[in-house]
Amino acid sequence: MEPLASTRLLASLHPYERIVLASHVNPDPDALGSMLGIQKLIQAEYLSKEVILTFDGLIARAENQAMVRVLSIPLVPISSVELDHRTALVLVDTQPHTGRRASEATTPVAVLDHHETPGELTGVKFLDIRPGIGATSTLVYGYLTEQEIPIDPRLATALLYAIESEVAGYPREASAADDEALAWLYPRADKNLLAEIRSPRLPQSYFATFQHALSNAFLYGEVIVGYLGVVPQPDIVAELADFFIRFDRVNWALCAGLYEDELRISLRADQIGAHAGEVLRQAINGLGSAGGHDKRAGGCIRLQDVRPEAVDAVLRTLRCRFLDHLEVDEHRGHRLLQDSPRHPIP
Ligand SMILES: [Mn+2]
Structure with a gap:
């Protein structure tokens, strides 16, 4: 009998x-x-x-910060860790050649992911990549179950929130395995901690970014494009894309925001078979990196020059390529919201 995936992973780390x-x-x-x-x-x-456990970049979104805080997840910056010969690098929820920085030079021993593979992976001892699964945490839940390892309330809360937030979009991109994991984890999760993670307090900059995005959103047929300006943290770009795709007159939402010297981009589609990851990869091709799923994708363009006219030029290229690909006439663009009338407060 073929050994279990979890057993092979553990053997590779021995x-x-x-x-x-x-x-x-x-x-x-x-x-x-x-x-x-x-x-x-x-x-x-x-x-x-x-x-x-390491992180690269930022834990930026309020929900994610709350998750780290209330579950006391011990994280160190990847750049502070030495990857020597006695150390195994294990990649989860990502793969080599996807725009990571600090750890990209080291070949991982193991890779577990549910994103589509951007290219051939060589030299990796253990590979488990299942694009049909909604969340990498579902895969990990499966490993723990295979090895009959008890899952305490803290871990159940982490895995539950991980899976539910990952498969939250509509139409859902979740498999039977994701639902099975959610059903098993729910009674075992700490519901107070879960509530604290789901509904964190938000800073003023969050609302300011929404205001900027709403007043700079343009409609091109069934496409909405929002430029958020300089953003307080990079994750808010994805949050705004999730917000705009709910507009009942669009099928695509493209958002971009400037964070330090990087243009962060998020794309959402509302239909199965949209190949958002591929669409964004083509739009960004040569300018930066991108990846994602069928309905959701993210990308990043590092800029040499962050002066407004230089940023505008990159944004224009991106928008033209994207609209071109979807065969949408870019001259048909108009603002989502005109200057809103002031209503007297009764
Ligand atoms: Mn994931």
Whole structure:
């Protein structure tokens, strides 16, 4: 009989003293939940191995910060960790060649992910990539179940929130395995902690970004394009794309925001078969990196020049390529909202 995936993963890590878990830049709940679950898996098998959870970029979204805080997820910056010969790098919820920075030079020992593979992966001992699954945390939940490792309320909360936030869009991109995991985890999760993660307090800059986005959103047929200006944190670009795609007159939402010297881009489609990841990859081609799923994609363009006219030029190129690809006439654009009339307060 073929050994279980979880058993093969554990075997691949046997020769190493230290395991470093890493995910994509600006880790999301699925990345965090997956790392926490894999740490538990490794430590149940190998008591003496040190398992280090890392992050690259920022934990920016208020919900994600709350997840790290209320679940006390121990994270260190990937740049502070030495990846020597006795250390195994394990990638979760990401893959090599997807625009990570600090750990890209090291070939990982293991890769667990549910994104489509951008290219051929060589030299990786353990690979489990399942684009049919809604969340990497579902895969990790499966490993813990295979190895009959108990899942405490803290880990159940992490995995539950990871999966629910990852498959939250409509139409849902979730498999039967995701739903099975959610159903098993729900009674075991700490519902107070879960509520605290789901509804964190928000800073003033959050509302200011919405205001900027709403007044700079343009409609081109069934496409909405929103430029958010300089954003207080990069994750808000994805949040605004999720917000705009709910508009009942559009099928596509493209948002971009400037964070430090990077243009962060988020694309949403509302129909299955949209190939958003591929559409964004083509629009960004040569300018930066992009990746994603069928209905959701993200990308990043590093800019040499962040003066407004230079940023505008890059945005224009991006918008033209994107609208061209969708065969939408860019001269048909008009503002989402005209100057709104002032209503007297009664
Ligand atoms: Mn994921």
